[in-house]
Amino acid sequence: MQGHGSGRRRAAFRFRAAGFVLLVAHLSYVGWLTLRPLTAPWVTAVSLEPLATIRADLALGPWEATRSIGGALLLLAPLGVLLPLAGGRVTVYPLASFVRTVFAGAMLSLTIALVHSELTGQIMNVDTVLLNTAGVALAHLAVVPPVRAWLRRRADRKQAAHPRRQGREGEREEGVQAVASTIAGVGIAP
Template sequence: MQRQGFIVGTAAIRIRVTGGLLLAAYLALVAWFTLRPLDVPWVMPANLRPFDGIRAGFALGWVEGLRRVGEGLALLAPLGVLLPLAGGRLVVSRLGSLIRTMAATALVSLAVEMLQTAVPGQVVDVDSLLLNTVGAGLAHAAVVPAGRTRLCRRAMPGSVTAVFPEEPAQGRTPTIARVGIAPWSDALPPSSP
């Protein structure tokens, strides 16, 4: 039985479980990589202005700027694929899926940035949040629609109803007769003579 575009059957369970496990493992790796204390002699101040860190990287040279942008884009890019995989939805709006994935990635990135405030040697950078979100969006746009299309073609060679049969009719929705308002004589306590 299909509900709102979710994959059905044992394959669906395997896909969701695999996606969930890969997502958990990747988030653990990201936490280890971004939240471990660094041994540095001094720390740069936090960057709370959008694009200042990117400009500073390119001020050091094109190679350094591209390296920093590439790192920012790549850090949470796998979430663009792992989040929809763990969700298990096969038939969804492409734009809606992209927006949900980017919003979830932005929240994960924000959580990482906020947790970094308590870690020695790590600095909050708003550009990281922007680049992480864009990277996940790019990975999602590049992989997920094509993967869903392939899964749909593979799962539904004949027709949609062959794999996702419509739900059986449940019959008419029961209705309840309207209850009228009792006359005042029924609502008042009986008067004694």
């Protein structure tokens, strides 16, 4: 008979596996999208000056600005959800999760920008890296904390519905501690 913990481990493994597969699929798409050769009639000048490209896009009008800025925000935004999903942790310090996810998104965006500039011979665009990173951060903040809270509430409800399972696990832990203390020859303090 399998315990309640093995079911949780299997579910966590499935979430991690699904997150990893989706992450690889998304990164493959991003790689294809960003590193393929393009023929474009008009492309804004690339710049190492922060926010210069964003100002140039805004000067082109609302439609072009929305398309350009929105595209840069959305390109890596799924990473804000897929990276924590691939990690598979429900109970984690929210700030640490956010920082790890945004840092990984920023490093990936920077890597893509550097590879793109090497392949095309263009100067790296800092605004693209900033917008990609902002997209990862916004997606993470919008989705991950509420979903983790929902999953924790769901787990608490299941645990409250099955108090016997909790008692058995607690008894097992006490038994393991007692065996470990006798093996080591040291008693457990009250």
